[in-house]
Amino acid sequence: MKHVTSADGTLIAMHEDGAGPTIVIINGALSTAHDAAEIARAFADAGLRAITYDRRARGDSGDSDTAAPEREVEDLAAIIAASGPDTAVIGHSSGAVLALFAAGQGVPISRLFLSEPPFRFGEDDPAPDLEDRLQAFVDDGHPEEAVVLFQREGVGLPEAFIEQFRASPAFAQIAPLGRSTIYDTMVTRRVATPSAEMRGVRMPVTILCGVETMPFLVSAASRLAETMPDAEFLQVPESVGHRMDPEATARIVAARVTD
Missing domain, CATH: 3.40.50.1820 (Alpha/Beta hydrolase fold, catalytic domain)
Structure with missing residues (x-):
């Protein structure tokens, strides 16, 4: 590296x-x-x-x-x-x-x-305030909640899948990436x-x-x-x-x- x-x-x-x-x-x-x-x-x-x-x-x-x-x-x-x-x-x-x-x-x-x-x-775009709500979770020290919110509203994953993933050991590895969801939301919304x-x-x-x-x-x-x-x-x-x-x-x- x-x-x-x-x-x-x-x-x-x-x-x-x-x-x-x-x-x-x-x-x-x-x-x-x-x-x-x-x-x-x-x-x-x-x-x-x-x-x-x-x-x-x-x-x-x-x-x-x-x-x-x-x-x-x-x-x-x-x-x-x-x-x-x-x-x-x-x-x-x-x-x-x-x-x-x-x-x-x-x-x-x-x-x-x-x-x-x-x-x-232009079809089924996420809510325009999604970036702000993701940022709020990150600022409050809850990046894992930003991950869940992004999966739910940014990607549109089924709630059952999200809850199953959240209960899995893999979620702990993904949770620190909460801040990155703001970048993904921004670039996909911008264009x-x-x-x-x-x-x-x-x-x-x-x-x-x-x-x-x-x-x-x-x-x-x-x-x-x-x-x-x-x-x-x-x-x-x-x-x-x-x-x-x-x-x-x-x-x-x-x-x-x-x-």
């Missing part, structure tokens, strides 16, 4: 695995670089140099006093600057939204892979519908979607492909339950960044 310094001075932790063309992996909500280790290993086995990093407010990365999507764009730019030229990016879930947002802001990305981005296109800059990015784009995943994610991926006619759209049967299958994803990515 090493740290890079983002534009605002925040230290962002990054990890490297393998050798070959470089691909940066951006995880989704409530995850750290550790959660991408399996897919990074699959990428490395496929002949790629895989870079994972802790998005700010997670794992070994720092944070700033004021949350904003632009800070995460600057973090990705710092990771890419440290990774070298011709760096590709794959983002999953909110990480895919962040990746496309950053590309639209001019962050230099050679090729872009977007896995199940939760664009809502619930992709902007013209995002739709007009010039690098090759591949949109990935599992078959057995949340229906609104299938719809979101399809609608994104319609708004980006030059993008490639691929269904990945091996990816189920809103999770990228490591081997299948590695095959797809390696075939495109090594051609």
